[in-house]
Amino acid sequence: MLPAPDPGSAPGLVALLRFRSRDVPALTAQLRASVALLATKVGFVNAHMARAIDEPDLIVLQLGWDTVGSYRRALSAYDIKVQVVPVISQALDEPTAFEVLHFRDVHGVVDAPGALAADASTVSLGSASAQIVPPAPS
Numbered sequence: 001m002l003p004a005p006d007p008g009s010a011p012g013l014v015a016l017l018r019f020r021s022r023d024v025p026a027l028t029a030q031l032r033a034s035v036a037l038l039a040t041k042v043g044f045v046n047a048h049m050a051r052a053i054d055e056p057d058l059i060v061l062q063l064g065w066d067t068v069g070s071y072r073r074a075l076s077a078y079d080i081k082v083q084v085v086p087v088i089s090q091a092l093d094e095p096t097a098f099e100v101l102h103f104r105d106v107h108g109v110v111d112a113p114g115a116l117a118a119d120a121s122t123v124s125l126g127s128a129s130a131q132i133v134p135p136a137p138s
Contacts, residue, residue: 010103010110011045011064013071017091019059024051027090031061034084038063041077043070061088068115071097 021027028049035047045064052058065071074080103110 010105011100012067012112013065014098014100015061015063015065015071015096016098017061017063017088017096018094019061019091020057021059021090022057024057024059027059030087031059034087035061035063037079037084038074041070041074041080043067043074061091068097068099 019027019031031049035049038044039047043066045066047064048060048062050060050062052060063071065074075085099112099114099116101112101114103112
């Protein structure tokens, strides 16, 4: 069995953005420039851009980040807001950020338990407000 990969080489968050475009060469050029800028930010792990084989106007951009926090900090940087956000805001309106639960490469496997709160699927915006909020059951 191969040794487990260095946890630092496995993304903790994957952002998946899908785009439909009538001008794929222009979009992919904009995405390449966006990825080059994002790659300068702390916590960037990797990026993949791909086109759907059966629908050539459908492009997917996958961005790997070491943590959710580094992804959010990168998106809040001024240069990203000015140059990247206008491009990625053209993505299809669907969930884009996913925590990595299983990672495998030629060096091995890393499994993560996930970092979502125990009540993440039951608590909605505003419903966690109270004078005393009991801790989630362990």
